Amino acid sequence: xxxxxxxxxxxxxxxxxxxxxxxxxxxxxxxxxxxxxxxxxxxxxxxxxxxxxxxxxxxxxxxxxxxxxxxxxxxxxxxxxxxxxxxxxxxxxxxxxxxxxxxxxxxxxxxxxxxxxxxxxxxxxxxxxx
Amino acid sequence: xxxxxxxxxxxxxxxxxxxxxxxxxxxxxxxxxxxxxxxxxxxxxxxxxxxxxxxxxxxxxxxxxxxxxxxxxxxxxxxxxxxxxxxxxxxxxxxxxxxxxxxxxxxxxxxxxxxxxxxxxxxxxxxxxxxxxxxxxxxxxxxxxxxxxxxxxxxxxxxxxxxxxxxxxxxxxxxxxxxxxxxxxxxxxxxxxxxxxxxxxxxxxxxxxxxxxxxxxxxxxxxxxxxxxxxxxxxxxxxxxxxxxxxxxxxxxxxxxxxxxxxxxxxxxxxxxxxxxxxxxxxxxxxxxxxxxxxxxxxxxxxxxxxxxxxxxxxxxxxxxxxxxxxxxxxxxxxxxxxxxxxxxxxxxxxxxxxxxxxxxxxxxxxxxxxxxxxxxxxxxxxxxxxxxxxxxxxxxxxxxxxxxxxxxxxxxxxxxxxxxxxxxxxxxxxxxxxxxxxxxxxxxxxxxxxxxxxxxxxxxxxxxxxxxxxxxxxxxxxxxxxxxxxxxxxxxxxxxxxxxxxxxxxxxxxxxxxxxxxxxxxxxxxxxxxxxxxxxxxxxxxxxxxxxxxxxxxxxxxxxxxxxxxxxxxxxxxxxxxxxxxxxxxxxxxxxxxxxxxxxxxxxxxxxxxxxxxxxxxxxxxxxxxxxxxxx
Numbered sequence: 001x002x003x004x005x006x007x008x009x010x011x012x013x014x015x016x017x018x019x020x021x022x023x024x025x026x027x028x029x030x031x032x033x034x035x036x037x038x039x040x041x042x043x044x045x046x047x048x049x050x051x052x053x054x055x056x057x058x059x060x061x062x063x064x065x066x067x068x069x070x071x072x073x074x075x076x077x078x079x080x081x082x083x084x085x086x087x088x089x090x091x092x093x094x095x096x097x098x099x100x101x102x103x104x105x106x107x108x109x110x111x112x113x114x115x116x117x118x119x120x121x122x123x124x125x126x127x128x129x130x
Numbered sequence: 131x132x133x134x135x136x137x138x139x140x141x142x143x144x145x146x147x148x149x150x151x152x153x154x155x156x157x158x159x160x161x162x163x164x165x166x167x168x169x170x171x172x173x174x175x176x177x178x179x180x181x182x183x184x185x186x187x188x189x190x191x192x193x194x195x196x197x198x199x200x201x202x203x204x205x206x207x208x209x210x211x212x213x214x215x216x217x218x219x220x221x222x223x224x225x226x227x228x229x230x231x232x233x234x235x236x237x238x239x240x241x242x243x244x245x246x247x248x249x250x251x252x253x254x255x256x257x258x259x260x261x262x263x264x265x266x267x268x269x270x271x272x273x274x275x276x277x278x279x280x281x282x283x284x285x286x287x288x289x290x291x292x293x294x295x296x297x298x299x300x301x302x303x304x305x306x307x308x309x310x311x312x313x314x315x316x317x318x319x320x321x322x323x324x325x326x327x328x329x330x331x332x333x334x335x336x337x338x339x340x341x342x343x344x345x346x347x348x349x350x351x352x353x354x355x356x357x358x359x360x361x362x363x364x365x366x367x368x369x370x371x372x373x374x375x376x377x378x379x380x381x382x383x384x385x386x387x388x389x390x391x392x393x394x395x396x397x398x399x400x401x402x403x404x405x406x407x408x409x410x411x412x413x414x415x416x417x418x419x420x421x422x423x424x425x426x427x428x429x430x431x432x433x434x435x436x437x438x439x440x441x442x443x444x445x446x447x448x449x450x451x452x453x454x455x456x457x458x459x460x461x462x463x464x465x466x467x468x469x470x471x472x473x474x475x476x477x478x479x480x481x482x483x484x485x486x487x488x489x490x491x492x493x494x495x496x497x498x499x500x501x502x503x504x505x506x507x508x509x510x511x512x513x514x515x516x517x518x519x520x521x522x523x524x525x526x527x528x529x530x531x532x533x534x535x536x537x538x539x540x541x542x543x544x545x546x547x548x549x550x551x552x553x554x555x556x557x558x559x560x561x562x563x564x565x566x567x568x569x570x571x572x573x574x575x576x577x578x579x580x581x582x583x584x585x586x587x588x589x590x591x592x593x594x595x596x597x598x599x600x601x602x603x604x605x606x607x608x609x610x611x612x613x614x615x616x617x618x619x620x621x622x623x624x625x626x627x628x629x630x631x632x633x634x635x636x637x638x639x640x641x642x643x644x645x646x647x648x649x650x651x652x653x654x655x656x657x658x659x660x661x662x663x664x665x666x667x668x669x670x671x672x673x674x675x676x677x678x679x680x681x682x683x684x685x686x687x688x689x690x691x692x693x694x695x696x697x698x699x700x701x702x703x704x705x706x707x708x709x710x711x712x713x714x715x716x717x718x719x720x721x722x723x724x725x726x727x728x729x730x731x732x733x734x735x736x737x738x739x740x741x742x743x744x745x746x747x748x749x750x751x752x753x754x755x756x757x758x759x760x761x762x763x
Contacts, residue, residue, distance in 0.1 A: 016552050016556065018556045018560075018583055018586075018587070019552060019555055019556045019559065022556060022559035022560055022563060022580075022583075023559060025563050026559060026562055026563055026566065029563070029566045029567075029570070060544075060548050089547055089548040089551035089552055089555075090544065090547065090548070091547060091551075109551070110551040110552060110554065110555040111551060111554040111555040111557075111558045111559075112555065112558075114558075114559065114562040
């Protein structure tokens with residue numbers, strides 16, 4: 001999918017409001033449609049009515065953290081194939097591996113490079129389409 | 131008189147002659163002039179004379195005697211004795227004569243008065259070989275038994291039913307004169323004579339009576355001092371001898387005493403050895419326990435009382451009373467050893483002493499075959515290792531605390547990482563947005579909010595860095611407690627006026643007082659940090675709710691400051707970790723915070739010798755109360 005075709009929808013899960021807004025602004029300026037959620041339960045509620053093309057998810061959230069949220073998403077037939085990118089302050093290799101084991105396409109640590117994030121989104125979306 | 135034995139009843143002399151002929155005794159009547167007047171067949175048979183008796187009548191007796199004398203062992207003696215008897219003409223009874231062929235004869239002589247001073251001579255002989263042999267044998271046996279009784283190493287006596295001596299052997303009475311003297315006397319008399327203690331004599335007499343009444347053997351132990359005063363021990367017995375023929379009547383009482391002094395001596399040595407062995411066992415610090423197959427206690431040393439002193443530690447007690455039955459592993463091993471499936475097992479056991487304190491033992495179990503090799507039992511040794519276990523536990527505690535510290539450190543690192551990376555991300559993404567907006571030719575107003583956002587995040591990071599700096603200063607011991615006497619009321623009023631009138635969300639905070647105001651000693655830097663932290667928490671976690679309030683309560687020894695909000699509250703499971711780790715409440719995700727604040731609050735309040743308490747109800751609100759004594763020293 002390319003931006004000139006139908007716009008891709010991105011679900012963002014991030015508990016830090018300022019960051020949630022900023023990521024959404026950047027992605028919207030880059031031509032994507034964003035759904036903003038600030039907790040796991042909010043994200044699950046959105047997923048019951050929407051079918052985003054990609055999920056960008058924070059890890060350190062409460063009460064449900066990003067790993068738990070993605071595990072639930074992977075259990076659901078409707079959402080099992082939605083690609084996930086983790087965006088987190090946890091820079092541990094151990095955490096990164098855990099995220100990738102859960103089926104995440106990428107694991108970016110904060111503070112992230114915006115260009116890198118957009119490239120990663122484009123890469124993931126083109127691979128999914130193929 | 132029986133018929134068929136023919137004799138002439140008219141002639142009295144014939145009648146007697148007939149009787150003399152048929153008696154079994156050999157008879158010869160010698161006339162005063164020494165001719166044979168009468169001799170019977172038995173006489174001829176006895177001396178093996180072939181002639182018929184009638185043919186010998188009238189023959190010379192002296193010649194006959196000479197002929198017969200050759201049959202005797204001592205012919206001369208035989209002839210001389212006949213002459214002697216005839217001269218004396220007095221009755222001679224039961225003289226024994228030995229024949230060469232081994233027979234023994236008994237001879238009787240009776241003079242028969244015929245006329246004044248004139249006598250006939252009646253000689254009778256009887257074969258008493260058998261009877262004589264029996265007598266001799268009896269005498270020999272008696273002598274033999276007396277000799278035997280004299281050589282056995284036991285005193286031995288035969289008593290009549292009234293306790294009189296019938297016989298006593300040489301061991302019983304060594305002096306032959308006394309031995310003769312004592313026959314016919316009672317044992318009581320003998321004891322008095324030998325100056326034996328009265329109790330001994332009485333006990334002997336009582337036991338003698340018992341033996342007679344019970345008709346059974348009675349044994350007892352007697353202690354008598356020997357000539358040197360050294361005690362000697364005797365096992366004394368009275369044994370009633372019953373008469374087989376006479377209705378089991380008691381015939382005599384046999385009494386004997388066996389000297390058991392050497393046995394007693396050995397027993398004393400054994401006892402002494404046993405005492406030494408017990409002394410050694412009791413001196414051990416290890417508990418030694420012996421039990422039988424039914425787990426009845428046979429022995430336990432003093433170490434038990436010193437170490438545990440619980441349960442009746444005495445013979446026969448079941449060991450369940452000492453080691454509780456719920457010590458499953460211990461009893462499993464005990465039964466393995468008892469059943470023979472293992473010889474030696476060991477393990478660890480905890481027991482409560484009489485004060486309820488826990489003590490640890492390293493035990494080992496062995497099978498005990500010492501008792502006759504038959505009765506199975508168990509030997510357990512219990513080594514008190516309480517101190518060692520405590521040491522181990524302390525080490526484990528240290529390791530555990532170390533692990534907790536490590537976990538805390540890792541939580542701290544995670545928190546720091548999160549708290550720095552998140553604002554940095556906001557800042558960097560904000561900058562990217564500004565860049566994008568400038569490229570897109572957006573207005574100054576659109577861009578300005580992102581500049582403000584960046585400045586806010588920088589401020590947040592600075593705040594966090596200050597908290598971190600404070601922690602590291604505290605850790606390095608660089609924060610000293612410097613109290614000064616001030617009015618807490620004024621202190622709080624100034625603080626509220628400077629920072630919270632209003633706070634950035636537009637709300638303010640109310641101040642209330644209870645009790646009579648007193649000046650307090652506080653470190654103003656620390657207390658400012660404490661109050662700011664609590665007040666800002668109250669604002670942060672009660673957004674959109676009624677304004678928070680502060681209440682100062684002055685009591686006699688303490689004053690307390692409560693910060694009350696009507697906010698989201700703290701979940702129960704998070705309250706316990708509130709002051710000890712850098713974790714934050716599970717419901718705080720949308721509200722910024724470092725998790726350091728309350729740790730610092732607690733530390734600073736404790737510097738004032740005070741305490742912080744928290745009461746909270748989810749979605750109702752939270753009250754933090756700081757309680758500090760007026761005199762923190």
